Each structure stands twice: as C-alpha cells, then as structure tokens.
Amino acid sequence: MATRCAVNTRSTAPPPPSEPAKAEAQGSLAATCIRALLDRAGLPRHRQSAHIAGLLSLSYHQAHRRMTGIAPWSLEELQTVATHHGETLVDLFGEQKSADYETALLIAGPLRVTCRLWPGQPLSQHRPGDLIAIKGGSEWVVMVAGDTPTPQACTVRRLIIEPKPDRPRRFAILDDDIDVARSLAAGLVELGFEATAFATEAQLDAALQFDSFDAYVIDWVLPNGTAEALVTKLRSQSATCPIALLTGKAGSKEVDEKDLVAAIEQHGLLFLQKPMTASIAASQFSAAFANR
Structure with a gap:
C-alpha cells in the first residue's frame, strides 16, 4: 500500500x-x-x-x-x-x-556661532541687511549681506541657534614647529578640551573664515617676524578671548624682550615658556576664562 x-x-x-x-x-x-x-x-x-x-x-x-x-x-x-x-x-x-538641515556658522561682526541652517533658493539679488547663506566648499556660512552683491548666496528658510552647555573650550595652537603644536593640542584634548594645531598663519587665517575658537596659543617668533600683527587682529575680534604667547627664545638675541613685554601689556596676553606642558597651559587658561 x-x-x-x-x-x-x-x-x-x-x-x-x-x-x-x-x-x-x-x-x-x-x-x-x-x-x-x-x-x-x-x-x-x-x-x-x-x-x-x-x-x-x-x-x-x-x-x-x-x-x-x-x-x-x-x-x-x-x-x-x-x-x-x-x-x-x-x-x-x-x-x-527633518534632517535636511546643514550645520553652519553664523557670522555677525566678531561673533561666531554654530547653528542649524535650512537653506532656501539661490538669490539673483539681495538687499543690504538681508540674512543670506553662502556655501564655501563643504561649509555653510550665514551672514548679513553688505552693499556689494554676494554671488551664489541663498535665502535662509530657517535658522536655529542652540546653547551648548557641555561644549568644551576650543583652542587654536599656532607654532611653526608643527610637532610642538600637535603635542600641546594632544595634551589639551586629553584634559577634555578641543584643540587644533596650525603650522602657519595662513592656515589659521583660512580656518577662521569658517570656524571660531575660545582661546589661542601663538608662537611669538614666526618665520616672517613676530606675531604682533596677528595678535592685534585677534584682539580686535574679541577683547576678552584669552591669548597666550609661546616662545622658547626669551632672553636670546632672536627676541626683543621690550617688544614681547609691550605686546603682553597692550593686549592683555598670557605668556607660556617652552617647553610647555598641557596641564600648566590649561591651568593658566582656566584662570583666564574665570576672570573674563
């Protein structure tokens, strides 16, 4: 069967x-x-x-x-x-x-604020005082339009500025010896800060077009002279931002101590002597932040 x-x-x-x-x-x-x-x-x-x-x-x-x-x-x-x-x-x-927003930098005079941007349509023309958005490379910048037309500007559909209570302090470190700058930056990062190392003034200037920092460590002796002009520029953007001059050549023939002292007194600067540890630098900057 x-x-x-x-x-x-x-x-x-x-x-x-x-x-x-x-x-x-x-x-x-x-x-x-x-x-x-x-x-x-x-x-x-x-x-x-x-x-x-x-x-x-x-x-x-x-x-x-x-x-x-x-x-x-x-x-x-x-x-x-x-x-x-x-x-x-x-x-x-x-x-x-609603993830169609872009992270952008809002620039208003010396103010630099990270924000969320919903860009609109490209503008064929705009009026002075209009709020416009511009894309530079991969970065967006929001700013108030001036008298001169800005090419490739877009409207601002929506803009959100949010407080960042836990954002760590951000340092820019400029030294023509990039290993020195990177070493100090790494030490500050280990201490809970954010830090970016720069080898040339041009690199720092380029970063400042689309970024901002809470404090600066600047090598006093640069390839083209002293950092006097750079410090003056940074201080004009912020009267209270802590700025430290860094050098290992104080007392040598390469440094005119009168110029160094005059810059420190005129601009209210900190002074750091090479070799410098991140913990000592952080201690001085923490006191400077508290006294702002």
Missing part, C-alpha cells in the same frame, strides 16, 4: 518579532536619535557615552550599551537627556524627519 504524505501548500506568515527583538529595535532608534542630538550639541563621539553616564548616573558600560542600541532606553532617560540639551521629545525624534 502506498503511503500518502499530506503537504501543506498554504503560505505561512512570518512569526511576529520576539520581545527582545522589539526592544533591540526600539533601543537602536533611541540611540540613533540621542547620538544625533549630541552631535548637534557639539559633543565629540568619543565623549558621548561618558556624558550619558554622568547625566543619568549610570556606569560607563551601561551608558555605552544604550548608546550602541544594545540596551533599551526608558522614557524618563530620553526626557532627561533631551531636556538637558534644551530639546523636547518631539524635537528628539522629529529630527529623523
């Missing part, structure tokens, strides 16, 4: 996701939104887990699991992080639907 086998040819719907899979998906979405929020707040990626740990009183391991989407977020935790950075839960998750 032949044996009959019954075959079920009906399609079977895939089983619903398990509860752990649902939790993982929700945790991943929350982690993506939180990471985007911290990016908007200017917090470096390598410091975000530690920031969340401190904010939510978690261990670093627990915070890292949330930031990587492995562990779920509670509603209270999301609310705490959003509120701390001046956003609502609607802002937090709504950014996933």
Whole structure:
C-alpha cells in the first residue's frame, strides 16, 4: 500500500518579532536619535557615552550599551537627556524627519556661532541687511549681506541657534614647529578640551573664515617676524578671548624682550615658556576664562 504524505501548500506568515527583538529595535532608534542630538550639541563621539553616564548616573558600560542600541532606553532617560540639551521629545525624534538641515556658522561682526541652517533658493539679488547663506566648499556660512552683491548666496528658510552647555573650550595652537603644536593640542584634548594645531598663519587665517575658537596659543617668533600683527587682529575680534604667547627664545638675541613685554601689556596676553606642558597651559587658561 502506498503511503500518502499530506503537504501543506498554504503560505505561512512570518512569526511576529520576539520581545527582545522589539526592544533591540526600539533601543537602536533611541540611540540613533540621542547620538544625533549630541552631535548637534557639539559633543565629540568619543565623549558621548561618558556624558550619558554622568547625566543619568549610570556606569560607563551601561551608558555605552544604550548608546550602541544594545540596551533599551526608558522614557524618563530620553526626557532627561533631551531636556538637558534644551530639546523636547518631539524635537528628539522629529529630527529623523527633518534632517535636511546643514550645520553652519553664523557670522555677525566678531561673533561666531554654530547653528542649524535650512537653506532656501539661490538669490539673483539681495538687499543690504538681508540674512543670506553662502556655501564655501563643504561649509555653510550665514551672514548679513553688505552693499556689494554676494554671488551664489541663498535665502535662509530657517535658522536655529542652540546653547551648548557641555561644549568644551576650543583652542587654536599656532607654532611653526608643527610637532610642538600637535603635542600641546594632544595634551589639551586629553584634559577634555578641543584643540587644533596650525603650522602657519595662513592656515589659521583660512580656518577662521569658517570656524571660531575660545582661546589661542601663538608662537611669538614666526618665520616672517613676530606675531604682533596677528595678535592685534585677534584682539580686535574679541577683547576678552584669552591669548597666550609661546616662545622658547626669551632672553636670546632672536627676541626683543621690550617688544614681547609691550605686546603682553597692550593686549592683555598670557605668556607660556617652552617647553610647555598641557596641564600648566590649561591651568593658566582656566584662570583666564574665570576672570573674563
């Protein structure tokens, strides 16, 4: 007798996701939104887990699991992080639907402020005083139009300026010995600051077109002379920004100490002697920031 086998040819719907899979998906979405929020707040990626740990009183391991989407977020935790950075839960998750903004630099006189920009249509012409957006390379700049027409300017559809309470102080370090500049920058980064090293005045000038810094360390002896003109320019942009002159040649024939002292007194500068450790520099700058 032949044996009959019954075959079920009906399609079977895939089983619903398990509860752990649902939790993982929700945790991943929350982690993506939180990471985007911290990016908007200017917090470096390598410091975000530690920031969340401190904010939510978690261990670093627990915070890292949330930031990587492995562990779920509670509603209270999301609310705490959003509120701390001046956003609502609607802002937090709504950014996933409005990610067409650009990070831009708002320039108004000596003021440099990072902002979120929604650029509009290109302008064939504009009037003096109009707020315009310009793209230079990969960077956007928002500024008030002057009397001279600005080519390739766009309208500003929307602009959001957000406070960054946890943003670390940013240093620009200029030394024609790039190894010295990089070493000091690396030491300041280890201490929780942000720092960028420059080897030439031209490099620093180019960066200042689209960026801003909270403090400067400037080598007094540059290839084309002293840093007097550069310091005068920086001080004209900000009367209170801490600026330190750095040199290892004080007392030598290469440095006129009268000029050095005159610059320090005229512009209210700090003085750092090479070789300089980052901890000593940070101590002097911290006092300068407190006295502003």
